Amino acid sequence: MDRFAVIGLGRFGGRLATNLAAAGHEVLAIDKDREIVEEFSGRVTLAVCLDSTDEEALRSQGVQKFNAAVLGIGADFEALTLSTVILKQIGVPRVIARAWSPTIARILARIGADEVVSPEEESADRWANRLISPRFLNQIEFHEGYSVVEIESPKKWVGQTLVELNLRAKAGVHVVAIRREGAGDARAGGPRIEMPRPDEPLRPSDILVLMGRDEDLRRLPRDD
Amino acid sequence: MDRFAVIGLGRFGGRLATNLAAAGHEVLAIDKDREIVEEFSGRVTLAVCLDSTDEEALRSQGVQKFNAAVLGIGADFEALTLSTVILKQIGVPRVIARAWSPTIARILARIGADEVVSPEEESADRWANRLISPRFLNQIEFHEGYSVVEIESPKKWVGQTLVELNLRAKAGVHVVAIRREGAGDARAGGPRIEMPRPDEPLRPSDILVLMGRDEDLRRLPRDD
Numbered sequence: 001m002d003r004f005a006v007i008g009l010g011r012f013g014g015r016l017a018t019n020l021a022a023a024g025h026e027v028l029a030i031d032k033d034r035e036i037v038e039e040f041s042g043r044v045t046l047a048v049c050l051d052s053t054d055e056e057a058l059r060s061q062g063v064q065k066f067n068a069a070v071l072g073i074g075a076d077f078e079a080l081t082l083s084t085v086i087l088k089q090i091g092v093p094r095v096i097a098r099a100w101s102p103t104i105a106r107i108l109a110r111i112g113a114d115e116v117v118s119p120e121e122e123s124a125d126r127w128a129n130r131l132i133s134p135r136f137l138n139q140i141e142f143h144e145g146y147s148v149v150e151i152e153s154p155k156k157w158v159g160q161t162l163v164e165l166n167l168r169a170k171a172g173v174h175v176v177a178i179r180r181e182g183a184g185d186a187r188a189g190g191p192r193i194e195m196p197r198p199d200e201p202l203r204p205s206d207i208l209v210l211m212g213r214d215e216d217l218r219r220l221p222r223d224d
Numbered sequence: 225m226d227r228f229a230v231i232g233l234g235r236f237g238g239r240l241a242t243n244l245a246a247a248g249h250e251v252l253a254i255d256k257d258r259e260i261v262e263e264f265s266g267r268v269t270l271a272v273c274l275d276s277t278d279e280e281a282l283r284s285q286g287v288q289k290f291n292a293a294v295l296g297i298g299a300d301f302e303a304l305t306l307s308t309v310i311l312k313q314i315g316v317p318r319v320i321a322r323a324w325s326p327t328i329a330r331i332l333a334r335i336g337a338d339e340v341v342s343p344e345e346e347s348a349d350r351w352a353n354r355l356i357s358p359r360f361l362n363q364i365e366f367h368e369g370y371s372v373v374e375i376e377s378p379k380k381w382v383g384q385t386l387v388e389l390n391l392r393a394k395a396g397v398h399v400v401a402i403r404r405e406g407a408g409d410a411r412a413g414g415p416r417i418e419m420p421r422p423d424e425p426l427r428p429s430d431i432l433v434l435m436g437r438d439e440d441l442r443r444l445p446r447d448d
């Protein structure tokens with residue numbers, strides 16, 4: 001179980017603190033606004049009202065023994081930069097700071113932030129991918145131009161077996177798994193993941209998990 | 225090639241417009257601020273200065289024939305909601321609107337936005353996952369508790385073959401692929417993705433792409 005400090009409980013910091021606590025980790029949630037701190041007191045290990053530019057106050061909370069500290073302070077550039085420097089000087093091994101402009105992102109990196117979060121840019125990147133490849137229900141990209149994607153079974157593949165389709169030779173993609181409707185196990189609520197059997201015909205509701213080069217994945221047949 | 229309208233070229237909209245255009249799609253970038261429009265005129269198909277609450281102006285740009293319109297307007301709630309309604313009434317099939325509060329997100333959905341983007345929350349969800357599972361270099365989650373992840377080859381697996389490791393039986397995970405340093409092909413700059421050969425020993429620098437249930441993936445051996 002890891003220990004995290006989240007400073008600044010706006011939409012980014014607040015949600016992060018909540019998610020980490022829900023996953024069972026120890027979370028110290030910090031904000032200078034008392035009302036906000038009170039909202040979090042049920043949901044995290046400890047919610048504390050303090051100003052993160054107060055080095056003594058941070059030390060007294062023991063943040064130097066935490067795995068990581070995340071700064072979700074918005075608007076107050078001086079508080080954000082000073083808090084970043086203080087946390088590194090106290091000895092927090094990993095300090096992640098949320099930036100609200102590219103210039104601020106560069107400054108944070110230079111003054112010691114281990115990682116910088118840029119929610120608008122990160123979100124734009126993902127939504128661009130969703131718009132560019134709408135037929136991929138899900139996609140994980142690897143750096144060298146390979147991805148794992150999920151697609152609905154194209155109509156012209158339904159009824160054929162994987163041996164007949166021979167996707168590796170013909171389409172350059174590898175079938176990792178199939179999500180199939182059916183007598184799922186009790187703990188999974190819906191379709192179950194199966195390792196593909198080469199001689200079983202594909203069904204219309206099958207969702208295929210494929211991996212291959214991005215350019216080969218983009219060439220897969222479309223029904224739309 | 226798809227056609228997109230992006231209205232509001234702040235950090236979110238601006239980056240989205242740039243990404244879509246870089247991917248080869250037709251992008252109409254719109255902002256009411258003339259200086260901002262000029263910054264984009266080299267990078268997108270067409271950059272136009274107009275106010276998105278002006279229905280006539282939008283119609284004259286032909287947005288009704290676009291695949292999707294994305295609203296990246298910040299701060300001006302009335303402009304955002306009115307623009308959303310106008311775009312749907314004009315007949316744009318897919319309108320994606322960026323919200324800056326949970327309440328605004330709910331309003332947008334109710335007045336017709338097909339999708340709502342919440343960058344801070346989306347970013348917090350991903351960073352929580354990165355903090356919770358740091359050893360996964362990459363992760364794609366499926367709904368029923370399965371994921372595909374990348375991990376560095378654990379020390380105790382190095383030198384063993386996949387047949388010897390028998391991960392499916394012993395660890396409940398399926399090896400999808402291996403990223404291996406080596407004589408990569410010319411177009412990939414770095415490690416290449418290979419389909420695993422059952423009788424080849426794992427090397428220390430191998431990165432394994434695995435799939436399985438989340439609880440099995442979490443139990444994989446750790447070197448730290």
Ligand SMILES: Nc1ncnc2c1ncn2[C@@H]1O[C@H](COP(=O)(O)OP(=O)(O)OP(=O)(O)O)[C@@H](O)[C@H]1O
Pocket residue numbers: 007008009010011012013030031032033036050051052053072073074075076079344
């Ligand atoms: N020095 C500080 N110490 C502790 N908390 C701080 C400090 N400065 C700001 N905060 C808190 O950080 C939180 C987030 O800041 P703010 O609301 O300005 O940012 P935001 O950009 O709107 O955040 P988000 O986009 O994540 O909603 C606020 O609750 C604020 O009280």
Ligand SMILES: Nc1ncnc2c1ncn2[C@@H]1O[C@H](COP(=O)(O)OP(=O)(O)OP(=O)(O)O)[C@@H](O)[C@H]1O
Pocket residue numbers: 120231232233234235236237254255256257260274275276277296297298299300303
């Ligand atoms: N009615 C409108 N029509 C066209 N553009 C608009 C309209 N209202 C606002 N914009 C533009 O939307 C852009 C983004 O708005 P703003 O900068 O207020 O949001 P933001 O929340 O800071 O955006 P981001 O977080 O994406 O940087 C601005 O460039 C602004 O000129």
